[in-house]
Amino acid sequence: MIPEYKFYQGVVLSELVVAAPTPIKISEVIDGGRLGSYVVNDKVGMQIKHSSARLSPWSFTLKENHLAQLRKMRTTLEAVFLVLVCGEIGMLALDMTEVTEICGATADNQYWLRVDKRPRGMFGVHGSLGTLRQKKSDGLHTVVGALSV
Helix, strand or coil: CCCHHHHHHHHHHHHHHHHCCCCCCEEEEEECCEEEEEEECCCEEEEEEEECCCCCCEEEEEEHHHHHHHHHHHHHCCEEEEEEEECCCEEEEEEHHHHHHHCCCCCCCEEEEEEEECCCCCEEEEECCEECCCCECCCCHHHHHHHHC
């Protein structure tokens, strides 16, 4: 049986291949035995999280080791993104500045994000430290932009 998370990761990787202006190389980063992070063209890192909920809002939980991996990638790569897949509705990418701006640890040392979207609207992103100032559009535009630099 194929694990559910692989379907959501496949959607992100497929979108990235289609949207990239040039051919790309994707390398896996395995942490704790589960694949969830990738390095693209040896310069852009991304960690993929998904919520299988059909409707808004979508909730995401990150453990300390997830953020530690993002921070570690940030020390060696040009750009790092947290990609959130919101059911079958769409996906968005947060850069590390955005993640740290709204995402703080709870009492049990976990981090949470909540994403909402109105019909034909943009994604709103909320975390324990507040709401992201700017709404996010659907897709991997910022990831593709970082590959183009």
